[in-house]
Amino acid sequence: MNEEVNFCSQCGAKVSSEGKFCSNCGHDLQNSSTQTPLDKTIKVEVTNATVEKGFNAIEKGVKATPSIIKRVWRFLKIFFKILLIVLTVILIGSMVIDYG
Incomplete structure (x- = not known):
């Protein structure tokens, strides 16, 4: 056909x-x-080696995910600490200007 x-x-x-x-x-x-x-007829041959390669690729991706999460979490912690320091400096600065 x-x-x-x-x-x-x-x-x-x-x-x-x-x-x-x-x-x-x-x-x-x-x-x-x-x-x-x-x-319209497509033949697909699936072997154990093909399936194993697929599972290995997925497993490598899953193992890589925690390191990415750790890096993002570390970045967020540093970012929010810097943000807190900047906001504290601004708040203290505005209080000094108001009373000064």
Whole structure:
């Protein structure tokens, strides 16, 4: 069961077979459209090695997450300490100016 699908030769977007211009990029389709047969049957072979690689990649990502969280948490603590110091200086400065 094959059906013909047209693609824009400029940007690769799917286009109507009756269309004159690509709806994505505006390219002229009358002289340059390409027709590629599309086979709707796709065969996928899954092996244990493929599944293992996927699980290993996920495991590495999960292990990396705590270090990122620690760095972000450390940054936030430093940021809020500096913010607290700046606000304290501003508050004390405004009190000195008011009484001065």
